[in-house]
Amino acid sequence: MLMNQTDFLKTKFNQSLTYADFVALGDAEGHRMPWDQRYSQLALDAEQSALVGGFTRKIHVLCLTGTWCGDCALQGSAMQRIAEANPQAIDLRFLLRSEEHADLVVKSQINAGFRVPVTWFLAEDFEPVSWFGDRTLSRYRAMALKAIGPEVQATLPPPSADPVREVLQEVLDEFERVHLLLRLSGRLREKHGD
Numbered sequence: 001m002l003m004n005q006t007d008f009l010k011t012k013f014n015q016s017l018t019y020a021d022f023v024a025l026g027d028a029e030g031h032r033m034p035w036d037q038r039y040s041q042l043a044l045d046a047e048q049s050a051l052v053g054g055f056t057r058k059i060h061v062l063c064l065t066g067t068w069c070g071d072c073a074l075q076g077s078a079m080q081r082i083a084e085a086n087p088q089a090i091d092l093r094f095l096l097r098s099e100e101h102a103d104l105v106v107k108s109q110i111n112a113g114f115r116v117p118v119t120w121f122l123a124e125d126f127e128p129v130s131w132f133g134d135r136t137l138s139r140y141r142a143m144a145l146k147a148i149g150p151e152v153q154a155t156l157p158p159p160s161a162d163p164v165r166e167v168l169q170e171v172l173d174e175f176e177r178v179h180l181l182l183r184l185s186g187r188l189r190e191k192h193g194d
Contacts, residue, residue: 006122013122013126017094017095018093019080022067023036031067034070038078038164039080039081041077044082044168048085048168048169051176057089057124057179057182057185058091058123059091059121059179060121061079063076063094063117063118064104065094065117066097067096071139075117075119076094078171078172081168082172082175097114108133110133117133119133124188129178137170138159139163139167141157
């Protein structure tokens with residue numbers, strides 16, 4: 001699952017777009033509104049901003065996504081807000097899931113399906129660190145309650161009062177996890193002498 005393909009992921013990263021350029025693709029398709037709406041809802045609070053501001057290791061983040069996808073707009077906007085809190089440490093880019101990037105699409109299946117978003121976290125030298133895809137845990141819980149109902153209701157925590165902000169926190173948790181992995185990496189500590 002692309003975890004040993006540093007050069008390939010670096011090439012894809014170099015072909016990718018900034019958040020603004022990616023979201024602008026949605027104008028032609030009429031899909032920009034959900035991205036703008038989610039972005040406006042997802043400003044980091046002071047504690048979240050301080051956490052991200054303390055990141056010291058460079059993280060390249062590559063998100064394979066679609067302008068048409070609601071969960072993509074939610075996760076992508078959350079990632080953008082996180083990246084804005086420390087642009088020196090977080091370099092976030094987006095690729096449209098399209099024929100142009102079929103070589104990446106076919107290598108990033110989840111449960112034998114072509115899902116979006118799929119996000120890779122890469123070290124400063126583009127060494128793959130982590131990846132995740134499709135929906136976050138809270139989104140799956142909400143979907144399970146609707147689709148399965150009483151059978152799972154007793155086993156799941158109650159839904160969040162603000163599910164949009166909950167996804168922001170879940171995405172932020174993943175960024176923090178990757179940053180700590182990189183900060184504690186023996187390879188990078190030796191390289192940086194810290």
